[in-house]
Amino acid sequence: MKVNFWLLDVNQEVVDGLPEIRIWGLNENGKRILLIDKNFKPYFYVLPKKEEDVNILAEKIKSELPDVVNVLVEEKKYFGKLVKAIKVILKTLEKIEYNVKNLTKNPLVKEILHDDLRYSSLYLIEQELKPCGWHKVEAEKTSLNQPIKVDEVYLVKGKPEAYEKLDLPPLKLLAFSAIYHTKIGSPNPDRDPILVISTVNNNGETKVFEAKNSNDKGLIEEFVGYIQSFDPDVIVGYNSNRVDWSYLLQRSKKNGVKLSVDRIGEEPHTSVYGHVSVVGRLNIDLLDLAEDFPEVKVKTLENFASFLGIKEEPPTKILETEIHRYWEDKEKRSLLVKFCEYRAMLTKKVSDFMLNFVFQLANLIGIPADFVCAAAVGFRVDWYLIRKALAFGELVPKRVEQSFYPYKGGMVLEPKPGLHEDIAVLDFSAMYPNLMVKYNLSPDTYLKPEEKIEEFYVAPEVNHRFRKEPPGFYKQVLLELMEARKNIQKQMAKLKSENQIYRILDARQRSIKVITNATYGYCGWRGARWFVSEVAEATAAWGRKTIMEAISLAKKHGLEVIYGDTDSVFVKYDEKKIERFLEDVRGSIGLEIRPEVVYRRILFTEAKKRYAGLLPDGRIDVVGLEVARGDWCEAAKQVQEKVLEMVLREVKPEKAVEYVKNYTEKLRSGVSELEPFIIWKTITKPVRDYQVKAPHVEAAKKLIRAGWNLTVGDKVGYVIVKGEGKLYEKAVPYLMAKPEQLDTNYYVENQIIPAALRILEMFGVKKEQLGSLKSKDLTRFFG
DNA sequence: GCAAATATCCTACCG
DNA sequence: ACCGGTAGGATATTTGCG
DSSP, rough: OOOEEEEEEEEEEEEEEEEEEEEEEEEETTTEEEEEEOOOEEEEEEEESGGGGGHHHHHHHHSSSSTEEEEEEEEEEETTEEEEEEEEEESTTTHHHHHHHHHHTTEEEEEEEEESSOHHHHHHTTOOOOTTTOOOOEEEEOOOSOOOOOEEEEOOOOOOOOOOOOOOOOOOEEEEEEEESSHHHHHHHHHHHHHHHHETTOOOOOEEOOTTTBOHHHHHHHHHHHHHHHHOOOOEEESIIIIIIIHHHHHHHTTOOOOOTTTTTOOOEEEEOEEEETTEEEEEEEHHHHHHHHTTTSSSSSHHHHHHTTTOOOOOOOOGGGHHHHEEEETTHHHHHHHHHHHHHHHHHHHHHHHHHHHHHHHHHOOHHHHHHHHHHHHHHHHHHHHHHHTTTTTTOOOOOOOOOOOOOOOOOOOEEEEEEEEEEETTTTTHHHHHHHOOOTTTTTTTTTTTOEEEEEEETOOEEESSOOOOOHHHHHHHHHHHHHHHHHHHHTTTTTHHHHHHHHHEEEEHHHHEEEEEEEETTTOOTTOOHOOOHHHHHHHHHHHHHHHHHHHTTTOOOEEEEEEEEEEOOHHHHHHHHHHHHHHTTTEEEEEEEEEEEEEOOOSOOOOEEEOOTEEEEEESSSSGGGOOOOHHHHHEEEEHHHHHHHHOOOHHHHHHHHHHHHHHHHHHGGGGGGEEEESOOOOOGGOOOOOHHHHHHHHHHHHHHOTTTTEEEEEEBBBOOOGGGGGEEEEGGGGGOOOOHHIIIIIIIHHHHHHHHHGGGOGGGTTOOOHHHHHHHHO
């Protein structure tokens, strides 16, 4: 019989020593199904050192190595070159490692490939199965003797076939949030129980599980029981991969409870990319997705939700340090529970915004959704290319850390400082991808210096050569991506934006854009499987040539160029001239350049990559300046923003001077809250590895000493307090400081005034006018 | 011997 | 654990000065 299904998750099992693939899905009737495929055999490729040895080697492998089912000599491509490869098909997964080790020592063997690709991922790719997409397959009903949480189990008989259908099946989703007990520092699962877990499902039903007398055994059992009875397809949390699942596992172990939350009655386990796998369900950590939004500086659930436009205030604001007091106070405990419910509800709402994109990204990349969320951009591109490579008959290179030389990147023009009126920003659309297509820049088209052929492109400055024909791997992939995106946009144009299909299409085109734009960065990444530095270097070189040509054309058309960065030119707005210029660029450069925005007024300092402009709708765009940064305190950023408003909207710098002066005077008299003065910085390496004593590192050490878990990548929020000595001696985690301790002088002199002066010094303003007490002349007298 | 000048470290931004 | 180009704060080290 034909079975249709939407692919949720996939995993591999070994039954009686033989590997099998398990596909978890939903069918068109909304039933949960499991498909078991026993037909796919593990394999790897062997490349001989000398092509003439291929048959001897193949024979040898077949006769001498254990577990080999079959050996095929195939014509493949490797970095575009035709090669003879031996496909070694095995009966089990067990002997792969042994055989690979054995062959590595064989003098006839040059390289072994595909043994580093997971069996279940290879299956998805080889069978052309796409996660979060619809397929049909010939299968027959079967049953398993282990208890499995699905409506039907099938044995796969044929090759699955994808079909186009955009609608999602009726997925059951469960969002959860947990609160842990602790008196000092971070909660420790060895010591501190789980106090509350709250869940919200996609029907809006809320559940709360509470510890009884600080014993969380019952809580865990009830939580597990609820997951089993609600039986979600998707579980979402926030920071669940790193924190909640491991905490739950450790508390379960301590309580002698089995955390069987998956569909086969087993416990969650950590998988690749730090992702926690729950068999048969998608376990999605929304924090992984927050990493894709650089606008969100401190990645709390609340900040992420607020960025997405979810305006929900917490019932009570509870700091981490206050949790145990709320719990121990019988009257306040309900507030803590409400707070947990609020976080679960926020998690659910964030998932409503994100899931379409997640599903479309998984569908495009071709690996399960929970997997794709946890993978960094480089690995997403990697998996996309692996799938394309197999379709093109290309062998997949291994991921090896390559030696690496820095190379020249994009070109940035010196801005013309000051205020300018009516400035148009014109930029090349998808410059790097288009250059890669235009000049066929790809790992397989790169010509080494000794290679002699007739038709090639030569990159400017760096002189790398690339064959014109045939179209390279990157070119084919990029053309396909760009074409697909155009088609989707055409379909979208026919629909209304509130239509569900429109939203899915939008998510799909966004996921395509992400991969397209990451391809250049990927090709220059030394960890990339298809890393050839010359490709990245040539792309950047062509980029520089292109923008320089655009600049000289702009000048030829009488346009005054104010600034430019990589793929953009900022020119004085003149409709007629710009029109002729754009036309000329299309004709003589052959790439499309588009008007992006016309700023009514724009301010440049002498610095590159930093400016602020007044948009036609009255809003202000701030680029690169302190307002756009996460490592300046909120107060300084707000002052700078106010200053920019007065300068750009009203052109009244003197008004801004008054404002800043009043502000600093008031600030010097003390503050009542710390929040606007917290400075957030990331800990980028283990604290003992730092070569200098930096304020944020000293603050981090204080937190660690107080029992907080701080790991690389975490942000530390600190304030500067009054006292003697170096700045780093006065940096204190904000949780450990009181408003009256704040070193207001530091904030005036080193935060507010520099941020304001950055703008106002363009108008000849001196820091003394803003209330600074520090000046070179004065220190000479008094110092 | 000290302060100014310069170098280095560090983070976060732009495209 | 995607690239290079860039700014700017703070600390560390060197230089200049009889």
